[in-house]
Amino acid sequence: MKSKNLFSILSAIVLSLLFMVPANATEKTKKQKKGETTTVFKMEMDCQGCVNTVEKNIPWEKGVTDLKCDIKTQTVAVTYKTAKTNDSTLIAAFKKIGKDAVVVKEQEKKEEKK
8 A cells, every 4th residue: 555655656756857847948948049149238218118119129120039128227138149130230220219229348348438
């Protein structure tokens, strides 16, 4: 009788582990893939409307795979396929929607020179 209970418990554990593997696999697909890069842009975003404008337009640019806006730090992190777009093209896309974007590293260098 004890062996049947032990077998049931072990079976339940094994099945649980099997269902956990696909969950981990989907998390890996959310991470950056080969041939992609993420650039953080700094721009003025005063309200949720600014964030909405960016979120509605920039993801449609060719090569963009992910976008995260942070209104507190006034930054936008854009993940994109390097074979399809680049930082200059994305800056031009921001200008189309009325936003002046600067790559964070470039912004930091300008501030250090001042």
